Amino acid sequence: MSELEQLVHAKIPGPETGIEVRHTMCDICTPGPQCGVDAYIKDGVVIKVEGTAGFPTNNGALCTKGAANRQYIYRKDRIRTPMRRTGPRGSGKFESISWDEAVAAVAMGLNGVKARHGAEAVAFMTGYPKWYRPFLHRLAYSFGSPNYLTESSTCHRSEVMSWQLTYGSEMRPDVLGMPEVLVGWACNPLVSAYPMGRNYYQYKEKGGRVVIIDPRRTPTAVQCADLYIRPRVGTDGYLANTVARLIIENGWADMDFIQKHVHGFAAYRDMVMGYTVEEAVRITGVPEGEIRELAQLIGTAKTAIIQPSNGLSHHANGLPSHRAVICLNALTGNVNKPGTIVPTFETFADMAAGFRTREDEFVEERFPRNARPKIGSARFPLWSEMLPEAQGMDLVRQWEKGEPYPIRAIYAHGVNNRMYLESSRLLEMAADLDFVAATDLFWTDFCRYADIVMPACTSFERSEVKCYGGGFVNYTSPAIAPLYESLDDVEIMSRVASALALDDPLLCSGYDTCVKHMFRDVDVDLDAVKAGGVPLKIPCPKTPDYFSAPLDTPSGKIELYSERIAKYEHSHGLNPLPVFVDGYDSPENGELPMTLITGGRIPNAVHSRLHDVPWLRSLRPDPAADLNPEDAKRMEIGQGDEIYLTTRVGRIKVKANVSAISAPGEVNMYHGYSEANVNQIIPRDHLDPYSGFPGFKQVRCRVEKAEVRK
Amino acid sequence: MSYIFLLDTRKCIGCGACAVACMDQNDVQPQEGDEPFRQCFVIEQGSGKDAPVRYLSMACMHCAQAPCVQGCPAGCLKKDTDTGFTVYDQTNCIGCHSCAMACPFAAPCFDRAGKMVKCDGCIERVRRGMQPACVRVCPYGALQLVEKETFGAGQRGKSARLLAYTALDGERTDSE
Numbered sequence: 001m002s003e004l005e006q007l008v009h010a011k012i013p014g015p016e017t018g019i020e021v022r023h024t025m026c027d028i029c030t031p032g033p034q035c036g037v038d039a040y041i042k043d044g045v046v047i048k049v050e051g052t053a054g055f056p057t058n059n060g061a062l063c064t065k066g067a068a069n070r071q072y073i074y075r076k077d078r079i080r081t082p083m084r085r086t087g088p089r090g091s092g093k094f095e096s097i098s099w100d101e102a103v104a105a106v107a108m109g110l111n112g113v114k115a116r117h118g119a120e121a122v123a124f125m126t127g128y129p130k131w132y133r134p135f136l137h138r139l140a141y142s143f144g145s146p147n148y149l150t151e152s153s154t155c156h157r158s159e160v161m162s163w164q165l166t167y168g169s170e171m172r173p174d175v176l177g178m179p180e181v182l183v184g185w186a187c188n189p190l191v192s193a194y195p196m197g198r199n200y201y202q203y204k205e206k207g208g209r210v211v212i213i214d215p216r217r218t219p220t221a222v223q224c225a226d227l228y229i230r231p232r233v234g235t236d237g238y239l240a241n242t243v244a245r246l247i248i249e250n251g252w253a254d255m256d257f258i259q260k261h262v263h264g265f266a267a268y269r270d271m272v273m274g275y276t277v278e279e280a281v282r283i284t285g286v287p288e289g290e291i292r293e294l295a296q297l298i299g300t301a302k303t304a305i306i307q308p309s310n311g312l313s314h315h316a317n318g319l320p321s322h323r324a325v326i327c328l329n330a331l332t333g334n335v336n337k338p339g340t341i342v343p344t345f346e347t348f349a350d351m352a353a354g355f356r357t358r359e360d361e362f363v364e365e366r367f368p369r370n371a372r373p374k375i376g377s378a379r380f381p382l383w384s385e386m387l388p389e390a391q392g393m394d395l396v397r398q399w400e401k402g403e404p405y406p407i408r409a410i411y412a413h414g415v416n417n418r419m420y421l422e423s424s425r426l427l428e429m430a431a432d433l434d435f436v437a438a439t440d441l442f443w444t445d446f447c448r449y450a451d452i453v454m455p456a457c458t459s460f461e462r463s464e465v466k467c468y469g470g471g472f473v474n475y476t477s478p479a480i481a482p483l484y485e486s487l488d489d490v491e492i493m494s495r496v497a498s499a500l501a502l503d504d505p506l507l508c509s510g511y512d513t514c515v516k517h518m519f520r521d522v523d524v525d526l527d528a529v530k531a532g533g534v535p536l537k538i539p540c541p542k543t544p545d546y547f548s549a550p551l552d553t554p555s556g557k558i559e560l561y562s563e564r565i566a567k568y569e570h571s572h573g574l575n576p577l578p579v580f581v582d583g584y585d586s587p588e589n590g591e592l593p594m595t596l597i598t599g600g601r602i603p604n605a606v607h608s609r610l611h612d613v614p615w616l617r618s619l620r621p622d623p624a625a626d627l628n629p630e631d632a633k634r635m636e637i638g639q640g641d642e643i644y645l646t647t648r649v650g651r652i653k654v655k656a657n658v659s660a661i662s663a664p665g666e667v668n669m670y671h672g673y674s675e676a677n678v679n680q681i682i683p684r685d686h687l688d689p690y691s692g693f694p695g696f697k698q699v700r701c702r703v704e705k706a707e708v709r710k
Numbered sequence: 711m712s713y714i715f716l717l718d719t720r721k722c723i724g725c726g727a728c729a730v731a732c733m734d735q736n737d738v739q740p741q742e743g744d745e746p747f748r749q750c751f752v753i754e755q756g757s758g759k760d761a762p763v764r765y766l767s768m769a770c771m772h773c774a775q776a777p778c779v780q781g782c783p784a785g786c787l788k789k790d791t792d793t794g795f796t797v798y799d800q801t802n803c804i805g806c807h808s809c810a811m812a813c814p815f816a817a818p819c820f821d822r823a824g825k826m827v828k829c830d831g832c833i834e835r836v837r838r839g840m841q842p843a844c845v846r847v848c849p850y851g852a853l854q855l856v857e858k859e860t861f862g863a864g865q866r867g868k869s870a871r872l873l874a875y876t877a878l879d880g881e882r883t884d885s886e
Contacts (some may be wrong), residue, residue, distance in 0.1 A: 001799075006834060007834060010832065010833075010834030010835060011735065011836075012834055013836065031863075048734050048735060048843075049734060050731070050843065050846050050847060051846070051847065058849075060846060061846070061847060061848060061849045061850075061851075062725075062727060062731070062847050062849070063727055063849050064725045064727040064730055065848050066727075067727045067730040067731045068730050070734055071734075112729065190723050190725075190850075191723065191725065194849040194850070197849070197850065198849070198850065201721060201850060217763075218767065219723035219724070219725075221759075222723075222763045223720065223721065223723060223765075227712060228759060228760060230759040377847070603724075603725035603726055603727070604725075604726055604730075605721070614739065614740055614741035615730045615733050615734070615740065616726075616730065617740075617741075618733075618740035618741070618746065619729065619730070619750070621728040628757050629756070629757040630757045638821055638827045659752075659754060660754060660756060660757050660759070660763075662760065663759070664757065668811060689794050
């Protein structure tokens with residue numbers, strides 16, 4: 001090789017190789033990290049990626065998923081042009097059409113349903129990513145439908161509800177404020193949110209003490225935990241309330257703090273006094289010594305953080321369990337001080353940056369006041385009261401029953417039916433509707449059921465405003481031109497809004513105008529940020545102290561006894577106290593002796609979108625369930641053997657990964673695979689009555705070797 | 711300036727970001743049958759909650775006395791005197807796999823033409839002051855490239871602690 005060939009081969013940027021580095025961002029996972037990416041570009045094509053040095057969240061690094069951005073962007077099944085269905089729904093038969101034809105067909109389809117059944121009969125749905133959510137939300141409202149619903153019906157919003165019910169605000173852990181003890185409860189940040197994982201490592205390096213509580217033995221448990229506690233899945237509420245009792249009995253509760261800032265302590269105390277260590281050992285499987293050690297660690301530390309994760313709320317008893325865990329912070333006065341939990345609020349597109357925008361107003365000012373109640377209102381009133389979106393887990397039921405009114409069309413961006421329990425039901429629903437429009441990057445199963453399919457582009461191909469903690473604002477420029485005929489999601493929404501002839505000139509005016517409208521009070525020149533190409537730090541206004549005014553709860557205090565929940569005590573059987581309730585989908589059953597856990601993260605996937613990225617798939621080629629070596633031995637199952645997982649509603653075939661990741665009696669399966677979709681076998685009535693969230697993590701099941709049963 | 715790849719097993723979680731970054735850097739296509747130059751492993755023993763686990767990332771070790779260099783009959787492999795990396799020119803490779811048989815770590819891979827390919831330490835990047843792709847991507851700084859000259863007494867102490875840590879965990883296994 002000549003020297004130049006060697007440089008080109010090694011992808012060294014410079015004029016001689018014609019390789020240029022452009023800043024962009026990764027939009028594969030949640031809005032948490034949204035890491036800065038340096039795209040190496042030659043002849044308009046991305047040839048390599050790496051993390052942007054100095055970027056607020058990732059500072060040069062990337063996670064497994066982000067490192068695969070090149071193959072993700074260039075996935076073979078990218079949708080190339082707008083398409084119109086020519087065969088039956090689900091057949092995959094489509095013809096290519098122009099953007100004008102597509103947008104006109106969408107407008108005609110949606111307006112037709114609106115004329116026949118009312119605007120509410122159209123559900124505006126989205127999955128990942130999240131950057132366009134305020135725009136889709138406004139589109140739904142301007143159209144006249146309150147039925148904006150997202151994948152957050154299954155992911156993060158239940159946790160937010162729990163914080164707001166209890167603390168009147170979302171709270172974040174001030175890990176680097178160096179609490180004496182950090183309890184990561186169902187937290188696996190080393191895999192699920194690596195910037196937080198780096199904080200865990202930094203905390204440990206400075207001498208911090210970590211407790212991890214998780215039914216799965218995660219890398220975080222292995223690498224960070226000084227004490228690793230493994231309760232049986234779904235028993236966290238019992239464990240937390242027992243710890244609360246021990247803290248109170250030993251005089252470790254912070255009574256001054258409670259007197260000043262806490263509502264409902266007496267009722268809470270009476271409730272937790274019903275929890276015994278003996279019963280806790282029986283229910284949770286945690287040894288008595290560990291339960292007492294945990295109570296002492298939390299109770300006697302000068303400062304402690306009890307940090308829950310979304311995972312805790314992904315149970316049929318999720319919201320009360322989550323609340324039981326976070327009540328421990330208030331019980332010990334570990335609130336609003338360095339090294340405890342501190343308030344936080346979302347700035348823009350689900351990201352907290354320390355300043356406020358007019359995003360909420362952008363959505364709420366278009367709310368259709370005369371519309372019929374949004375989906376899920378009757379069944380999940382707490383969700384409906386607290387969140388300005390419909391609860392998606394009630395969608396299929398409303399379509400089936402037509403009550404309280406029919407749902408006849410879906411307008412979708414990035415919808416993945418495999419996030420829905422008994423997922424095929426959503427496709428059957430789509431097959432029955434009067435009209436379905438789907439926008440996506442890739443040819444998903446859901447797209448095959450749409451009448452009109454529209455191609456979106458990735459974060460590398462568009463401009464986007466993003467905010468980051470510490471007061472950073474970024475406004476990216478496209479690193480490459482949109483592939484094929486794709487457009488960015490918001491451009492598609494603007495065109496659809498225009499074609500629908502909505503009286504919403506702002507939304508029709510496009511992304512840049514709308515963002516500047518939402519940022520009009522923020523002291524930042526967005527054009528200058530965009531030209532600069534990297535995040536700009538802006539001064540954040542000082543927010544008033546958390547306790548300087550009554551909290552945003554009915555009592556104005558931290559509510560161990562939730563007055564908001566109390567409203568639904570009689571009508572819906574919700575308990576204002578964070579009691580432990582059984583979270584299984586069905587009674588004990590010898591035919592289904594094991595417990596299925598899903599949804600916990602693995603490093604190389606997020607939901608379905610990365611399963612077809614060859615680099616990532618090569619790290620774990622087969623859908624595989626983690627089975628404890630003891631169970632595997634008993635059932636004569638070896639590493640890589642094919643096994644069936646069976647629940648009361650179905651069966652899938654996967655491979656066995658024999659590992660102590662799972663406790664004996666529990667089997668853990670990652671979700672989102674097309675050939676082995678574990679959410680297909682989770683019963684769709686297995687929902688948390690408080691939040692409507694699916695009980696992803698506690699379903700009775702049977703594991704058997706595939707050869708045994710033909 | 712000679713270098714050493716260093717893996718801090720207290721920080722590695724076997725996530726595979728290094729393996730993916732390596733595939734991106736070197737255009738390795740596993741779906742076409744290419745072998746990855748770098749791979750991660752999770753090694754565990756036992757079934758209890760505190761049973762020992764180790765996460766590892768492995769590629770060419772760039773041995774000082776590299777058996778692959780000695781094993782190659784076509785003279786394709788050599789030690790780079792500046793960096794200490796084991797580098798290659800596959801022009802004359804006859805695809806005999808002698809290097810792979812000589813290597814205790816199975817580092818040499820073979821491309822679709824049957825010729826040897828492997829980790830070259832991202833030598834062109836390192837020569838220009840950039841980090842190898844696997845090191846640059848590592849979310850936890852577990853994988854590092856350190857200069858041999860500074861890999862001295864301080865590092866020796868760190869390594870000793872690391873070894874002790876592993877040995878102590880080993881004891882715990884024995885007692886279970």
